[in-house]
Amino acid sequence: MTQTVTPSTVDAPFYLPVRDEVELFEAAYEQRIPVLLKGPTGCGKTRFVEHMVWRLLGRRSGAPEQPLITVSCHDDLTSADLVGRYLLSSEGTTWLDGPLTQAVRTGAICYLDEVVEARKDTTVILHALTDHRRILPVERLGTTIEAHPDFLLVVSYNPGYQATAKDLKPSTRQRFMAIEFTYPERDLETRIITHEAHVDETTARDLAFLGEQLRRLDEAGVIEGPSTRLLVHVGGLITRGIAPRRACDVGLVQALSDDPDVQEAVTQVVEAVFPA
Amino acid sequence: MTTLRETAELEVAAAEDRTRHSLALYYRALCGEVCSLIPYDDGSSPWEHADTETTVWLPREAPLDDHAEFDAQEWYQVAMTHRAMHRALGTFDIDLARDEPLFARMRPTDPGDPDVPSLRRLAGLFGHSVLGVHVFATCEDLRIDAATDRLLPGLVKPARAVHHGALHERPQPATLFPRAAAVEALVRYSLGGSIVWAASVMHEPIARIVSVVQHLRDPRATVESSLEAALRVCDILIGLPTEGAHRSTHQLRFADLDTTLDDSRFDIATLPDRMAGAEGFAGWYHPVAYRDWPGPRYVGAPAADVSLEAFLPQVAQAGTAPVHVGKDDEDADAQGPGRAVAEAVSGGADPAAAPNLRPLVPVVGHEPWADLDTPMTSRAPNEFVYPEWDTYTGGYRADFTRVRVLGAPIKRADHSHYRALARYGHLVGRLVRELERVRPDGRTVSRRSAHGDDLDLDACIEATIDLRTGVEPCDRVFTDLRRRRRDVAVVFLLDLSGSTAVVLPPDPETPGTVRSILDLQRDAVSLLARALDRVGDDYGIYGFSGSGRDDVRLSVVKDVEERATPAVWHRLGGLVPDHTTRMAPAIRHLTRRLRDVEAATKIMFVISDGRPYDIDYGQQYGEMAMLGYTIDDTARALGEAREAGVHPYLVTVDPDGADYLGTACEPGSYRVIAETADLPEALAALYTSVRGTV
Numbered sequence: 021m022t023q024t025v026t027p028s029t030v031d032a033p034f035y036l037p038v039r040d041e042v043e044l045f046e047a048a049y050e051q052r053i054p055v056l057l058k059g060p061t062g063c064g065k066t067r068f069v070e071h072m073v074w075r076l077l078g079r080r081s082g083a084p085e086q087p088l089i090t091v092s093c094h095d096d097l098t099s100a101d102l103v104g105r106y107l108l109s110s111e112g113t114t115w116l117d118g119p120l121t122q123a124v125r126t127g128a129i130c131y132l133d134e135v136v137e138a139r140k141d142t143t144v145i146l147h148a149l150t151d152h153r154r155i156l157p158v159e160r161l162g163t164t165i166e167a168h169p170d171f172l173l174v175v176s177y178n179p180g181y182q183a184t185a186k187d188l189k190p191s192t193r194q195r196f197m198a199i200e201f202t203y204p205e206r207d208l209e210t211r212i213i214t215h216e217a218h219v220d221e222t223t224a225r226d227l228a229f230l231g232e233q234l235r236r237l238d239e240a241g242v243i244e245g246p247s248t249r250l251l252v253h254v255g256g257l258i259t260r261g262i263a264p265r266r267a268c269d270v271g272l273v274q275a276l277s278d279d280p281d282v283q284e285a286v287t288q289v290v291e292a293v294f295p296a
Numbered sequence: 297m298t299t300l301r302e303t304a305e306l307e308v309a310a311a312e313d314r315t316r317h318s319l320a321l322y323y324r325a326l327c328g329e330v331c332s333l334i335p336y337d338d339g340s341s342p343w344e345h346a347d348t349e350t351t352v353w354l355p356r357e358a359p360l361d362d363h364a365e366f367d368a369q370e371w372y373q374v375a376m377t378h379r380a381m382h383r384a385l386g387t388f389d390i391d392l393a394r395d396e397p398l399f400a401r402m403r404p405t406d407p408g409d410p411d412v413p414s415l416r417r418l419a420g421l422f423g424h425s426v427l428g429v430h431v432f433a434t435c436e437d438l439r440i441d442a443a444t445d446r447l448l449p450g451l452v453k454p455a456r457a458v459h460h461g462a463l464h465e466r467p468q469p470a471t472l473f474p475r476a477a478a479v480e481a482l483v484r485y486s487l488g489g490s491i492v493w494a495a496s497v498m499h500e501p502i503a504r505i506v507s508v509v510q511h512l513r514d515p516r517a518t519v520e521s522s523l524e525a526a527l528r529v530c531d532i533l534i535g536l537p538t539e540g541a542h543r544s545t546h547q548l549r550f551a552d553l554d555t556t557l558d559d560s561r562f563d564i565a566t567l568p569d570r571m572a573g574a575e576g577f578a579g580w581y582h583p584v585a586y587r588d589w590p591g592p593r594y595v596g597a598p599a600a601d602v603s604l605e606a607f608l609p610q611v612a613q614a615g616t617a618p619v620h621v622g623k624d625d626e627d628a629d630a631q632g633p634g635r636a637v638a639e640a641v642s643g644g645a646d647p648a649a650a651p652n653l654r655p656l657v658p659v660v661g662h663e664p665w666a667d668l669d670t671p672m673t674s675r676a677p678n679e680f681v682y683p684e685w686d687t688y689t690g691g692y693r694a695d696f697t698r699v700r701v702l703g704a705p706i707k708r709a710d711h712s713h714y715r716a717l718a719r720y721g722h723l724v725g726r727l728v729r730e731l732e733r734v735r736p737d738g739r740t741v742s743r744r745s746a747h748g749d750d751l752d753l754d755a756c757i758e759a760t761i762d763l764r765t766g767v768e769p770c771d772r773v774f775t776d777l778r779r780r781r782r783d784v785a786v787v788f789l790l791d792l793s794g795s796t797a798v799v800l801p802p803d804p805e806t807p808g809t810v811r812s813i814l815d816l817q818r819d820a821v822s823l824l825a826r827a828l829d830r831v832g833d834d835y836g837i838y839g840f841s842g843s844g845r846d847d848v849r850l851s852v853v854k855d856v857e858e859r860a861t862p863a864v865w866h867r868l869g870g871l872v873p874d875h876t877t878r879m880a881p882a883i884r885h886l887t888r889r890l891r892d893v894e895a896a897t898k899i900m901f902v903i904s905d906g907r908p909y910d911i912d913y914g915q916q917y918g919e920m921a922m923l924g925y926t927i928d929d930t931a932r933a934l935g936e937a938r939e940a941g942v943h944p945y946l947v948t949v950d951p952d953g954a955d956y957l958g959t960a961c962e963p964g965s966y967r968v969i970a971e972t973a974d975l976p977e978a979l980a981a982l983y984t985s986v987r988g989t990v
Contacts (some may be wrong), residue, residue, distance in 0.1 A: 080873045096741055105753070105759075178865075226449075229447075233325045233326055234323055234325055236325050236326075236328040237321060237325050237326075238325060239328065240695040242321060242722060242726060243725065244726040244729075258525075265450075267521060277725065279724075279725055279728075279830075280314070281314050281317045281318045281321065281721065282318070282321060282725055284314075284318035284327060285317075285319070285321030285322040286321075286325070287320070288319075288373055289322060289325045289326070290449045291373075291448075291450050291451070292326075292373070292377060292448040292451040293449070293450050294449075294450045295449050295450045295452065295453065296450070296453070
């Protein structure tokens with residue numbers, strides 16, 4: 021659930037800006053304005069955060085040992101999972117900081133991925149952290165923790181996928197600066213696929229073109245359009261010698277839908293793009 | 297009972313529908329547009345199956361012969377790709393003023409009124425001749441096929457095979473008069489042909505045509521390039537005779553021709569005058585089956601039920617002005633500018649004149665409400681008696697209505713269910729995904745379980761404390777993720793009153809198809825049923841009608857716990873409009889039926905086209921009071937359903953529905969759909985929204 025990134029062991033995560041998101045994030049960090057990243061799955065939100073943490077904290081002296089603490093939210097996530105809980109030990113009960121408390125204390129960037137998946141009562145504990153108070157009330161300790169000056173909260177969600185049933189409460193949403201992500205345009209996505217999948221540029225361009233076509237079915241609500249991540253995976257299979265049509269079948273067609281009609285349509289697009 | 301033959305026919309029809317659905321999705325992926333695929337049979341005139349903005353016509357059977365090096369699936373894929381690429385590569389987004397990189401500009405520098413879309417002014421450049429529009433379309437076909445080869449390399453092989461097959465079907469130019477022979481040479485060249493048989497005298501014009509259109513294979517070519525090319529080709533064609541064939545012909549290789557483009561010989565300025573009245577390809581031309589036939593769409597009109605030949609004179613009369621009847625006519629604008637002309641040409645139908653097949657008039661000379669004191673009894677196991685709410689006395693009339701539960705009549709070989717899925721199939725996937733999102737995620741966490749996937753921390757701590765304090769600990773220290781049971785039952789109650797036979801205004805996307813309100817109800821239920829089958833919600837489908845309080849008929853299409861079989865769709869197709877709308881007894885009966893169903897969430901949708909009415913339904917209080925009586929009884933029945941744990945929703949396509957439902961029904965328990973044609977999509981959206989809230 022929780023991942024940490026240690027700067028000494030991580031090179032600059034590969035990221036190609038789509039628009040001005042790097043400048044926006046840097047400005048937000050300087051002002052310690054919480055950041056909300058919106059965008060479809062697999063479009064690079066998490067990679068962007070990793071990249072920004074590396075840019076902002078990766079080479080800075082005095083940066084916390086774990087500059088990025090990522091929490092993948094789910095609907096069973098409790099506030100105790102974020103803030104911390106007492107554990108039983110041989111000496112009695114021992115308090116264990118949760119990932120959010122850990123970030124608040126050390127000045128790390130805390131990234132709550134897919135935040136709307138968490139229960140509404142869980143997200144409410146973020147309110148005092150995301151306004152001028154910058155404090156974290158810890159009820160079980162009967163205290164509040166003042167956030168480290170370097171602490172920043174970043175959350176993400178996919179409004180397209182989750183709009184029907186889940187959304188952020190307005191009182192939560194309005195505490196964040198929102199950066200909207202979309203899939204990169206074809207040339208940029210070609211470069212990303214080439215770099216990430218180590219595939220030749222022609223194949224990468226074909227994959228990006230394929231993704232572009234299939235995302236039209238996303239706009240129609242037929243499927244969740246293929247993410248850049250998915251295209252990278254397919255590219256990786258092709259790099260390992262799998263024939264493009266076969267790689268698309270197992271990496272793309274089957275992943276996008278279980279509906280035979282939709283699979284047939286996607287397969288036809290694949291076969292139009294990649295010769296047998 | 298369904299016979300094996302009928303089952304086989306159904307399976308074939310279902311397979312065809314699936315193919316059409318996946319081809320429509322394929323089309324949408326390539327160009328981002330929605331289309332309805334309509335098959336046509338051999339023997340129909342080409343203009344009868346010209347594509348429109350939202351319809352694609354394809355032959356019911358792919359043109360395969362012994363020499364074909366492609367199969368039917370490849371042929372359909374090539375045909376759909378060609379049409380999709382017309383959309384994706386801008387054929388219908390032409391801009392007469394826009395520059396293009398391949399030709400010296402010969403288009404008029406003054407392209408006319410900029411407020412009139414370019415496509416609408418296109419025919420004017422060719423003297424409003426059918427020939428000009430057809431030549432432009434053929435130039436575009438050439439450009440589109442060349443671009444498709446570059447963009448979709450996986451399709452090159454089957455496309456070449458299909459083009460080769462199309463070449464095999466072409467007539468020999470030697471049998472054609474000179475202008476037709478030149479057109480045939482153009483078509484053969486556009487199909488990738490390498491030779492043509494032609495008289496020596498034709499070599500020069502054919503060489504000039506090829507010198508022009510060869511540039512359309514350039515990757516930089518745009519739709520405006522095709523226009524420049526078409527103007528030059530027409531200048532060549534219009535100078536060729538339209539009668540007399542040459543006896544002596546020779547094989548001409550396109551590759552051997554001198555194809556140096558010489559623009560000095562073209563006279564485009566006088567072209568419109570010289571081409572005025574020139575006919576198109578019809579009569580002697582053999583269409584290329586995988587390509588779309590140029591219809592009114594090529595001059596910016598959505599009409600499909602009229603030929604370009606019949607349509608162009610109207611465009612010519614309108615000059616460069618918009619083709620529609622006028623800006624003041626909002627209805628005409630809403631339906632598309634070409635619609636008015638199309639209807640003028642074809643003598644279009646007046647929707648208001650659509651017959652209301654069964655006017656709801658009580659039988660003259662008889663007052664069925666005169667005898668209201670006799671209580672009803674159940675005379676057979678399929679009959680049920682229910683009370684009725686009398687809002688004017690403030691009490692129930694006991695045993696007042698009798699519901700007869702009947703099996704819906706079966707209409708064999710009815711494919712309306714599958715046609716509905718083809719028409720609305722693109723919505724099913726989205727609906728399924730939305731339903732899957734609004735329902736619980738399918739698993740629930742059970743704490744303090746004896747078995748499970750993970751330790752329950754709190755239980756572990758308590759158990760440890762118990763151990764250390766000498767108390768026997770509880771061994772239920774796990775958390776367990778268990779799959780939740782799908783726990784929804786929904787019933788759809790369709791209004792079968794006579795008014796549902798009312799024919800809807802003609803849909804330009806499906807010319808020649810007559811559809812009633814009941815047909816739309818069927819489509820809506822088919823669409824939802826498909827989605828519910830996929831997500832696992834249990835559902836029932838019923839229809840109601842009647843003729844008096846002792847004869848409320850409830851037709852069972854699919855009972856709520858019945859399996860969905862082909863027979864169910866036969867029954868749905870067999871529903872017919874019949875008499876009146878006494879809604880409340882039907883609601884009460886389905887409430888009772890749902891009581892017997894084990895489901896945590898029970899939903900009832902009543903789909904109607906108007907206010908409740910019956911021959912003995914409140915008339916005793918006078919005509920003015922009747923509406924209040926019927927509405928209050930219906931609202932009461934909905935309230936009874938709610939008390940029984942059912943979530944009832946009344947959906948009406950009556951535009952005035954809000955006037956009478958708003959006063960009697962709880963907000964949120966009814967929905968008025970303004971446009972009848974929107975019923976399937978609206979009901980799907982409503983169901984998703986309801987599932988998200990109950």
